[in-house]
Amino acid sequence: MxxxxxxxxxxxxxxxxxxxxxxxxxxxNVVMFDPDTREPLIARPHAAVAQANAIPREIVAYHGAEAPGTVVVDTNARRLYFVMPGGQAMRYGIGVGRPGFEWGGSQTITRKAEWPDWRPPVQMLQRRPDLPRYMPGGPDNPLGARAMYLGSSLYRIHGSNEPHTIGQAVSSGCIRMTNEDVVDLYDRVRVGTRVVVLR
CATH class of the missing domain: 1.20.5 (Single alpha-helices involved in coiled-coils or other helix-helix interfaces)
Structure with missing residues (x-):
């Protein structure tokens, strides 16, 4: 030969x-595109691959200064911690803001919603005029199964219809979680919960 x-x-x-x-x-063969630049990102993996690459939810030791009941978001490590009594925290994998959309500081959860609807903010529509003005809640909604709204900002901690993006910096500043993890966190927090975002 x-x-x-x-x-x-x-x-x-x-x-x-x-x-x-x-x-x-x-x-x-489905290719994902950046919602703002429309540049191709990565091929959407099979569900089994996404599951294999998932960041497991687990209880870990926590030695920070925040009181039990606080949510701490470590954007560099792409982890979210729900602080528990006894020096422990529930740790979750998250997706965070892409370059230019990072932020930090302290906020409070001002609203919680199950299977929230989505209305892209004006700033996003200016970047992406092709986006729908309204999308009802459901499995195809980018906010996923739950959303926790942070102060009067445009930011939320929410689920995702793209679980393969967890662990990446791809959002417009929101904190993304898998739907399974966001439901777990949603049941632990209340309106008024303090959220500390570290950069």
Missing amino acids: NRRFFLSAGIAAAATAAATAASANPFA
């Missing part, structure tokens, strides 16, 4: 494998 035939056979085999994978995975 000459080299040209060997390479052609290898390419054909790879194409066959890709076609087989695509037929087994309906999302194999």
Whole structure:
């Protein structure tokens, strides 16, 4: 077998494998785009891959100064902590603001909503005039299963219909969680809970 035939056979085999994978995975060829720049991001992985890459929710030791009941967001580590009594915290993986959309400070949860609807803020519509003006709550809504609104700001801690983005800096400043994790956190916090965002 000459080299040209060997390479052609290898390419054909790879194409066959890709076609087989695509037929087994309906999302194999779906490409995600940055909502502002419209540049391609990453291929949306199969649910099993997303699950394998998930950041597990777990109870960890916590030695910070914040009182039990406080939410602490470590944007650099891309982790959120719900402080518990006895020097412990529930730790979650999160997605955070992409470059240019980072922020820090202290806020308070002023509202909670289950399967919230979504109205893109004016600033986002100026960047993305093609976005819908309103989207009802549900599995396709970018706010996911729960949302906790932070002060009078545009920021929220919310679920996501793109769980593969957890652990990345891709949002417009909101704190993203998987739907499973945001439901867990939602049940632990109340309106008035203090949220500390570290940069």
